[in-house]
Amino acid sequence: MKEFFRKGLFAVQNIYKALPVRLLPWFRENARDLPWRKDKNPYRVWLSEIMLQQTRVEAVRGYFLQFLEAFPHIRALAEADPDAVLKKWEGLGYYSRARNLQKAAKVIMEVHDGKFPETYAEILALPGIGAYTAGAISSICFEKPTPAVDGNVLRVTARMTDSHSPIDLPAVKKEVTGNLEKIYPAGSCGDFTQSLMELGATVCTPKSPHCTACPLSDICLAKKHGTAAVLPKKTPKKQRRKEEKTVFFFTCGDKVAVQKRNAEGLLANLWEFPNIPDVLSADAAVKAATAFGVLPDAPTKAKERIHIFTHIEWHMTCYYIPCRNTPSCFVWVKQDELSQSIALPTAFKMFLEDDDDRI
Ligand code: SF4
Known part of the structure; x- marks a missing residue:
């Protein structure tokens, strides 16, 4: 005024x-x-x-x-x-x-x-x-x-x-x-x-x-x-919160494991690859995989990606792990049908890209 x-x-x-x-x-x-x-x-x-x-x-x-x-x-x-x-x-x-x-x-x-x-x-x-x-x-x-x-x-x-x-x-x-x-x-x-x-x-x-x-x-x-x-002026922004995640791309034959996210909160009701907080080494990721009930082989590759939301940044490392079983805690979807059959947000979809990798 x-x-x-x-x-x-x-x-x-x-x-x-x-x-x-x-x-x-x-x-x-x-x-x-x-x-x-x-x-x-x-x-x-x-x-x-x-x-x-x-x-x-x-x-x-x-x-x-x-x-x-x-x-x-x-x-x-x-x-x-x-x-x-x-x-x-x-x-x-x-x-x-x-x-x-x-x-x-x-x-x-x-x-x-x-x-x-x-x-x-x-x-x-x-x-x-x-x-x-x-x-x-x-x-x-x-x-x-x-x-x-x-x-x-x-x-x-x-x-x-x-x-x-x-x-x-x-x-x-x-x-x-x-x-x-x-x-x-x-x-x-x-x-x-x-x-x-x-x-x-x-x-x-x-x-x-x-x-x-x-x-x-x-x-x-x-x-x-x-x-x-x-112009225009804005009040200074707060820094985004960083969250680290390990993402698991579990495959068994031509199928890949997915799960539905919670009905509340960020990306509610969308689908995701199994993931846990924190970044693990490849060996630790294999150990963590057994806790899900899968029988894992060694990871074939890993990818690191950052996804930015308005207030949060996800810093993710994804391990691609072939498995010898398909435990029912996940939904197993054919890989070639994945992008047509379920709503997978960009934060996870980027792990479908066939690009650079390590391991
Ligand atoms: S309204 Fe915007 S574009 Fe138009 S004269 Fe003013 S500053 Fe320039």
Whole structure:
């Protein structure tokens, strides 16, 4: 707030007021041709917004079309086998998004008679939908003046007002949302939401913003003050926690051992190769293998890989161990069917790659 008075609240409000007239014509001329923009069907818009969280547009394109082919409407998603839904999400990461999509589809079938709810409050109440996604669906599909404020929009607004407040503070998001609510253009709410997103994604990009091509260049304070390169500010991040693991790629003939992860927590309900905390030597890994009940031969190779999640890093050593039995504590899947039959997250899928090895 202090910052507002320093720069002048009046100036900031005028910058916000100028947005619709600059952004709407620019968006209508420059919008990218994206598969989820073909119509304003809330199921498609919802699916695209969930997929696009933490994920690049180019990575989402293919997944979006394949997911829709498998589950073309809300009923199909609600009634699908949960493993089939995770399988279609395989490789996209952040799997709780897929689980919540299906939970929300069930709520829509049971509570809203299969019709996507139209009010912001009802949309926000669905599993896996936060303020950003509810604002996006409600404005794009139902023409409501509900801002969708994500990192892209916060970057644009921080720069255009030359705000040095950390954009990850809830108070900053609240302030930006309030300022946008006041200037939503009746009849063009959906396009306005998308124009802000589009500007952040294609012009006011995190690195090297294209100020000369920007429809806000004549009112942008960061451009005027030369501060775009250092904005937006964020609070310093905590270091990720490192976890070490030994992973076992047990094979018996043409089969490989897998197990299902817990129903709660990281990568819940997905499949994995057996693993234990800590990094073991090859000899110690063979000893540990017998504790699972397998009759192991010597490892044929080992691979070291790091997989990075938002708050955790897994530092993994995987031993490839032929076995002489198939204990029932694991599910034994044919190796050539592994990638088609079960949802294996990228953290484990990388051990299927036929690349360098040691031992
Ligand atoms: S003028 Fe530059 S810094 Fe300002 S909003 Fe446009 S791209 Fe971003």
